[in-house]
Amino acid sequence: MKIIIEENYEKMSRVAANILLGKMYQNRRVNLAITAGSTPVKMYEYLVSDVKNKSYFDNVHYYNFDEIPFKQKKGYGVTMANLDNLFFKPAEIPESQIHPLDEKNYKNQDKRIEQDGGLDLILLGIGADGHYCGNLPGTTKFEDLTSYVGENATENMKDILLSEVGGDENERPEFYVTMGPKSVMQAKEIVLFATGKKKAAIIKQAFFGPITNDVPASLLQTHPNLTIILDQEAASELY
Amino acid sequence: MKIIIEENYEKMSRVAANILLGKMYQNRRVNLAITAGSTPVKMYEYLVSDVKNKSYFDNVHYYNFDEIPFKQKKGYGVTMANLDNLFFKPAEIPESQIHPLDEKNYKNQDKRIEQDGGLDLILLGIGADGHYCGNLPGTTKFEDLTSYVGENATENMKDILLSEVGGDENERPEFYVTMGPKSVMQAKEIVLFATGKKKAAIIKQAFFGPITNDVPASLLQTHPNLTIILDQEAASELY
Amino acid sequence: MKIIIEENYEKMSRVAANILLGKMYQNRRVNLAITAGSTPVKMYEYLVSDVKNKSYFDNVHYYNFDEIPFKQKKGYGVTMANLDNLFFKPAEIPESQIHPLDEKNYKNQDKRIEQDGGLDLILLGIGADGHYCGNLPGTTKFEDLTSYVGENATENMKDILLSEVGGDENERPEFYVTMGPKSVMQAKEIVLFATGKKKAAIIKQAFFGPITNDVPASLLQTHPNLTIILDQEAASELY
Amino acid sequence: MKIIIEENYEKMSRVAANILLGKMYQNRRVNLAITAGSTPVKMYEYLVSDVKNKSYFDNVHYYNFDEIPFKQKKGYGVTMANLDNLFFKPAEIPESQIHPLDEKNYKNQDKRIEQDGGLDLILLGIGADGHYCGNLPGTTKFEDLTSYVGENATENMKDILLSEVGGDENERPEFYVTMGPKSVMQAKEIVLFATGKKKAAIIKQAFFGPITNDVPASLLQTHPNLTIILDQEAASELY
Known part of the structure; x- marks a missing residue:
């Protein structure tokens, strides 16, 4: 585990882009x-400027690791729509280099990635509850590969799903899909970044505390090639 | 996870040697x-014949991952004495290529391996209780690095320690040391092998069941580069 | 460059198979x-026994690096027919894992290999004239990728081609195709083996002498991951 | 070979720093x-700002690949003095991470690098005559490891040496030392960058022309992991 602490959100974002x-x-x-x-917003600003119109990056393929479908709206779900806005569209990434995970293909996600040669790197954020991707406490377990998580998985899952679609009841889906802990661990390198005081406690707990399904990200501390990038606030409980 | 199933113990041992x-x-x-x-006995027979007097293997360095010291006897503990008999002595490995872990240096084991460039491969057996190295149920936890395990760690630990030193009360130690789960997961590649019917149930449970500290080896299923070698009996509950 | 010297042809062949x-x-x-x-005959005997009926090797893909087409006979040329007899047929390798290079697809060979993820390893023999693959002195140059070599490339090329098809004038082709020096150097690892007194001089010249197109294999000594396996006779001029 | 073409010197320098x-x-x-x-001046400006005071880069070790000693002045020669000014001093790199090559230790350079684990990357410029490091036409040959090059190696070598020490005859050395072509090729990755119209011709010749000792950099086109970074002027003869 390599820990990189930068002064502030901008510098942390620059390091994430550099990696x-x-x-x-x-x-x-x-x-x-x-x-x-929200964590990667600044990083994508940097990346867009470094990647746009660079044909020498035609070797790079992009994957999302979870998806929350809209109930009615066609096309991308919440995650891909967000990635599209933050990065794919402004950086003009060709569609042939984008490989969406969605509710139709999720059962094949692990096999597909393996056939594509595996993930060279997976970039993760972390929630104050220790979740990453769609691996919230009480949804998936460490041994799970890419999974379907239903609206009854946890007590407040319906609320979470509603919030994810902007509070529009007509669009609240009954489930989402996510790469599971075991899927994520198969990546050759894991990079996780966090910003702000509100992440300080979970950073300490997840990476310096016990490994337990109650703190999904705690498993990641065992990966042989893990880098954590923090700003000073997110690192403030470490020392 | 790659699973290799061979007909019998000899062939399984040959594949382990080849890897x-x-x-x-x-x-x-x-x-x-x-x-x-006992699992590696045949494999070391093969290896001794392939490695002895081969100066072109002077690039290979060997580490043990646990040690049970004798209470009185000087020199190697149970593990290194066994490795010495099975492999180092008959293969005439120079001392400069052997890096013993013992009760005096265990606190530095993880740092030392990191400075040596990391483990390229760790070869593990598995116990019917799901243990590997000295990670028995109830001793270490997933988040542990190289650890000291005392005679009171579990109810029957004193008996285990006595059995390990051949039943000689004068030599029964009060502890052993072992690379912990997190230490083992840092290896670039993990290979685990098992032979015989008595391992069939734990193989199924550890690698196709839930990941829990009660089955220490279950964590290994998340490693990005894991190979399991089984003979048909050890694989008999998989299909 | 790692040099492995074994006592005799059988042991050299076993090491090549092991690698x-x-x-x-x-x-x-x-x-x-x-x-x-002829150099790999014994190695393929070993490999056939290790690979046949092993479904766990379904991840391995095979490529030939040169081909001498028969003028009239349909199907495989000289190289693939030989590989088929020595290895693919007896080891029962599925066709989906075999990727023939031939006169029809050679212009695409370098691109195809790149798209397949690159060669993990290329195993080469060496001729007494310093050739490897179809890179004979006077045919290709160091900067060549996969190439067409015509019957007038060198003075005695027609004789060589005749000899390659067993002396049957009706089958003598007007050319062959081969991965060029630059193609071969793109492999992540190069292994070259040689047996017998008649190779001793070229081994010394190619790997400890000047790098020149007159000795095509001399370029290989610059590859960052090169292993040479010799029996004692082939190594006899090294020390 | 990956070719990266950027609009101008600043952007080319940013990409080199990023790599x-x-x-x-x-x-x-x-x-x-x-x-x-002179080519790396801007790149080091970027790097200094990214590297200075970052303790998380304590894993990075730096090597120079050639050295021109001053005849009388003690301490660093021309190359290390330049690197010290451009990078090591302003970035405050600890001495323990700097591994100078000089006239006293050059015979051990290849062995030392091998024992240190090999070069992960070597960053090279190129001269209009096709030289890189101290491998000028007529000095070293492709098969050379780290070498001593005397003042009589070529007709104008004394003038070159004089120019390198700023025209001060009292400091003109009788030789320099350099990693040779074979040493450089052992690196896991080679990155070469060039800027300006005056490099356009040699870029075309070295990387798209014949491989010959007359153009030392031409050998590099065979390396399995080579990246070339150019600004538009340096790339102007490629298309």
């Missing part, structure tokens, strides 16, 4: 699974 | 952690 | 380019 | 050989 870029400059296919959400 | 040899033919330092016990 | 096997036990696609001819 | 950084964010020792001269 992704470092993987991408290769003369072979490179497979990256990347995260949606 | 080790495949790592060893390199033009750079190679670090292997290897197992003592 | 190939060591690459093959993986949980991902493995691409091997392998050599026809 | 180095991408190697550096690791949880293991990383060995980089880096170039002095």
